Amino acid sequence: MPARESRRWEEKTLVQTSSDAGGLQSIPALLERNVAKYGTFPAYREKEFGIWQSWTWSETAAEIEALALGLINLGVNEGDFIAIIGRNRPYLYWSMVAAQMVGAVPVPLYQDAVAEEMAYVLGHCGARFVIVQDQEQVDKVIEVQDQLHQFEHLIYLDPRGLRKYDHSHLHQFSHVQDQGRAAHDEFITELKARCAKLDYDSTCVMLYTSGTTGKPKGVVLSNRNVIESAKSSSEFDKLRRDDEILAYLPMAWVGDFIFSIGQAYWCGFCVNCPESADTMMTDLREIGPTYYFAPPRVFETQLTTVMIRMEDAGTIKKKMFDHYMAHARKVGPDLLDGKPVGFMDRLKYKIGDLLVYGPLKNTLGFSRVRVGYTAGEAIGPEIFDFYRSLGINLKQLYGQTEATVFITAQPDGEVRSDTVGVPSPGVELKIAENGEVFYRSPGVFVEYYKNPESTADTKDPDGWVATGDAGFIEPETGHLRIIDRAKDVxxxxxxxxxxxxxxxxxxxxxxxxxxxxxxxxxxxxxxxxxxxxxxxxxxxxxxxxxxxxxxxxxxxxxxxxxxxxxxxxxxxxxxxxxxxxxxxxxxxxxxxxxxxxxxxxxxxxxxxxxxxxxxxxxxxxxxxxxxxxxxxxxxxxxxxxxxxxxxxxxxxxxxxxxxxxxxxxxxxxx
Amino acid sequence: MLDASEGYTTADGRKIGGVVMEMKNITLRFGGVTAITDISFDIREGEIRAIIGPNGAGKSSMLNVISGFYVPQEGEVWFRGAKRPQMKPYEVARQGIARTFQNIALFEGMSVLDNVMTGRLTHMKTGLLSQAIWKGKAEEEETANREVAEKVIDFLEIQHIRKTPVSRLPYGLKKRVELARALAAEPKLLLLDEPMAGMNVEEKEDMSRFILDVNDEFGTTIALIEHDMGVVMDLSDRVVVMDYGKKIGDGSPDEVRNNQDVIDAYLGVAHD
The missing domain is CATH 3.30.300.30 (ANL, C-terminal domain)
Known part of the structure; x- marks a missing residue:
């Protein structure tokens, strides 16, 4: 267990937060505000050794500060790139914020990428430092380190199996923090100075797009992109301090960055990390998130599992399930949208809730979901309606890394399976003659790193960005409908x-x-x-x-x-x-x-x-x-x-x- | 080469310490059948020691002698510098020796966690009554033991089946749970009876990884019986080879591999 005393941080930040809300121009600044405002509320939880361990905002800030000091101690310079590879763990989220604090740029990578893919990204951004989860990732980086000219230090979380490795360039995460704490007096002024330089135009994060064609491209997002998007989307869905999310989607994906860092730091809600990838479903049920995000595939898999298990259930249970699900399909979505529903239907839905929907939602871990999103691909209408009929407020969202996620989203009460919603706050849309969708928003990315041609191809001088998707706006509702990738049409x-x-x-x-x-x-x-x-x-x-x-x-x-x-x-x-x-x-x-x-x-x-x-x-x-x-x-x-x-x-x-x-x-x- | 008292350094740079357990001229008979004839060898601190041999060579009997389940008619067992008197298996367990079995011996109806917790039994001191009342000492003790169990669960990556009854698990996972139970006892010496029997390549690789990690991480001394020669040669530091109850070879994997007696025992010799 890492030391978790909150130290001098609290007194210091309480004095500093006299700056007005308009001064919140970076993630570290938001962290400081959260310590002052929500200091004793949980910021992170992770299940480890069978127990949910939690860190308050104050404790989180102390951990991040120790790491940031440790990074300065190791020689991280402003403008360096720090690659982060691993599954969703609080330590790795802290690494991203610590990197920002010292003026470096965090670059999360897909943890399941093979060594060669990693070599390309690490080489392209010239990462001097890499923070990884465990031996598996350490091995991959070591395998390709000869191709990486700028790579210097590797920091790992889990020491297991790494004892015999050459430790001249290898550091344990907790040791880096310890060294940071020890060097507190030496580097704290430096750290504060670097932190103070961060503004809306500094780079918040660089994310590599998965790239359906060719090599991945590094999308540079500024603090403005991230904070503005987080702010308007949080207001759109009325996200609050007491919301809970489960962080289980890849950290390298823009969505996870916005939900688990952008919105979490803006609203001050708690990010819960599962114990391992295999325990995701159990952890989901234990946490019962109020704000949930999943690609259609996850919903499909869950529905398939439910259906398979119902096939194996006894006759009475199966009859009951079929009967009440039929009723839910009839009136559930209307109830969710607040449309008028007859008294008898409401009563029957209530009974169904008691017998079928409630227990089912509990099993799925959706009992408390207030806002649920699916995006990334089209979702089947049957799947979509299934969840909505249970009373889960599942909505669709259309976004891209280049837009800092949000392009369109469905407002409550206007949810349909065949559209992706209306433009998100602050987003302008236009449809080109060939049907391609263009958008312009405060979330529009700064550039593709070291790739001005692609940047120019995608983003025109007026700030309009090509989505690469063909679609049209429904005249009567103003909702966007996506047909296909423009180049595939x-x-x-x-x-x-x-x-x-x-x-x-x-x-x-x-x-x-x-x-x-x-x-x-x-x-x-x-x-x-x-x-x-x-x-x-x-x-x-x-x-x-x-x-x-x-x-x-x-x-x-x-x-x-x-x-x-x-x-x-x-x-x-x-x-x-x-x-x-x-x-x-x-x-x-x-x-x-x-x-x-x-x-x-x-x-x-x-x-x-x-x-x-x-x-x-x-x-x-x-x-x-x-x-x-x-x-x-x-x-x-x-x-x-x-x-x-x-x-x-x-x-x-x-x-x-x-x-x-x-x-x-x-x-x-x- | 080997020094009698000092220990040695392995090819991958691990320091192996002094003798932990020494078998001196062990002979074990069941009625008229002699299962083990006059065998001597030692196991050193921190090493992975393999016992191999064709079917019926007496490997499992040897392991049972080490674990105290069989008492040899002749010979002495020395453990940590002292001659071991005749002991009940649970007394041997208390001395810090834990084992897994060739045919899985878990409590099938109990959850994985409960099974692993049984590995902590030798570390529990509170009496039946106070455990039943579940107050004060007993509760503290259980919490402390649960912590150890959870660390083992984390180490062997079986968190997702923590609450699953063992009977519902596939074979490969059961083997891992058995290892977890043995590890929960925090043994000084871990005995593994065919840890990879009946596993596919992937499961074998996982298991090998875990065995090496256990040895590396906790410094546990390991004695194992295994049929898969590839696994034995890769994992172990020294190998004892048995055939018809006799020791026919002892040394590093390379030495054993080139030993003519061993080759004959495995491939057979022409009788003219």
């Missing part, structure tokens, strides 16, 4: 619109389908790759006594193929109803023998499909999809988690799906 050979994501999302809404990739740009017909969801399909196989030895075998099982074919045909029917996109029906498809994976470069770390790479890698399968053959043999290279490579061979069956014949011109004429 193309044309079929006959000139009709090709929007792969639109079809893929429809496919992915089926629990059995984990991932889908649709092809068809400049082609006569659309075809698709499908990834089955192993937990959903595996459970189905178990219940139906279908034996399988591997993912590959299950994916190629005739009955699975039948099911997927039904899904594809249903999607075709639904796509056919949209006159603009009816050409995108899937004519032929294949169920892939391996899961698309970020380690193989097929997905980004945030699990977005990288089309170009998939097209190259599986060129043989795509060719087979278009040459009319009903089978294709292929060998695919795979990368294991530790970086080793192997290959899998498979013979895949290609299926034809029924399409609904449509003649778009006629529809248009009527």
């Amino acid at each position: 193309g044309q079929m050979a006959d000139g009709s619109l090709f929007a792969p994501k639109y079809v893929e999302n429809k496919l992915k809404f089926y629990p059995n389908i984990l991932e889908a990739v649709v092809f068809g740009n400049n082609r006569e017909q659309c075809t698709a790759f499908i990834n089955i969801d192993l937990s959903a399909v595996g459970n189905w196989a178990e219940r139906n006594n279908i034996a399988y030895a591997s993912y590959q075998e299950l994916a190629g099982h005739p009955q699975v193929m039948e099911t997927i074919q039904r899904h594809v045909e249903e999607v075709n029917a639904s796509v056919a109803e949209d006159p603009m996109l009816s050409g995108c029906q899937v004519h032929r498809f294949v169920v892939l023998h391996k899961e698309l994976d970020a380690d193989d470069g097929e997905l980004t770390r945030t699990r977005k499909v990288r089309r170009r790479i998939i097209e190259e890698k599986f060129a043989d399968i795509i060719a087979a999809l278009y040459d009319g053959s009903n089978k294709v043999s292929t060998v695919t290279e795979v990368t294991y988690e530790d970086g080793r490579k192997g290959s899998i061979k498979a013979t895949l069956e290609i299926r034809e799906a029924k399409v609904i014949p449509v003649v778009p011109q006629k529809v248009a004429a009527e």
